[in-house]
């Protein structure tokens with residue numbers, strides 16, 4: 447885990463790592479695929495990444511997970527990414543949504559999986575956050591889709607995630623990439639803030655990889671870089 451003295455240094459370091467990997471992919475293959483998280487963590491990183499000196503017209507930007515809601519919803523991760531990352535020069539990137547309107551969450555997941563596969567089926571750079579319950583992407587510790595999403599030897603794909611039962615997370619249907627997408631990525635930056643999330647990360651990392659997403663990432667040798675700052 448890399449520790450940073452404040453949020454500015456933390457966000458700057460995360461954005462620089464992601465930009466470096468996207469630039470290398472563009473130099474090597476003429477294109478790059480970026481996948482990012484929603485939630486409260488990524489905004490300062492997205493704001494800096496948007497300023498990166500990249501040929502954004504060669505970047506496909508997508509999400510590691512999404513709530514099954516339209517972009518008009520305040521819960522939409524797509525709306526967040528478009529508002530904070532895909533602005534200025536970065537608006538030249540092509541956005542690939544996980545959500546599709548007017549279809550079931552499983553159908554939307556199949557559509558997104560096909561579209562991502564058509565982009566090469568591999569993510570160059572990934573920005574992850576982690577919830578205080580230890581979820582990453584929409585891979586929730588107690589979800590019925592947990593085991594499928596964490597199965598290491600499936601093909602990279604996108605799956606629909608049902609809402610949790612009896613008030614358990616997540617509150618609404620979601621879509622999520624699976625562990626093999628993270629394991630095959632070029633670089634995965636997990637951005638964490640605050641003492642509580644650090645404690646959750648350390649507890650989860652020591653857990654059973656079959657049911658703890660962070661432990662599963664480590665066991666699957668995801669190219670993970672954890673960047674932490676105390677300022678929550």
Ligand SMILES: O=C1O[C@H](COP(=O)(O)O)[C@@H](O)[C@H](O)[C@H]1O
Pocket residue numbers: 482483484485486487488510511512513523574575576577578581582583584
């Ligand atoms: O629901 C989600 O939560 C996680 C963590 O969010 P944060 O607000 O604690 O940063 C996020 O990584 C994920 O993409 C999002 O859909």
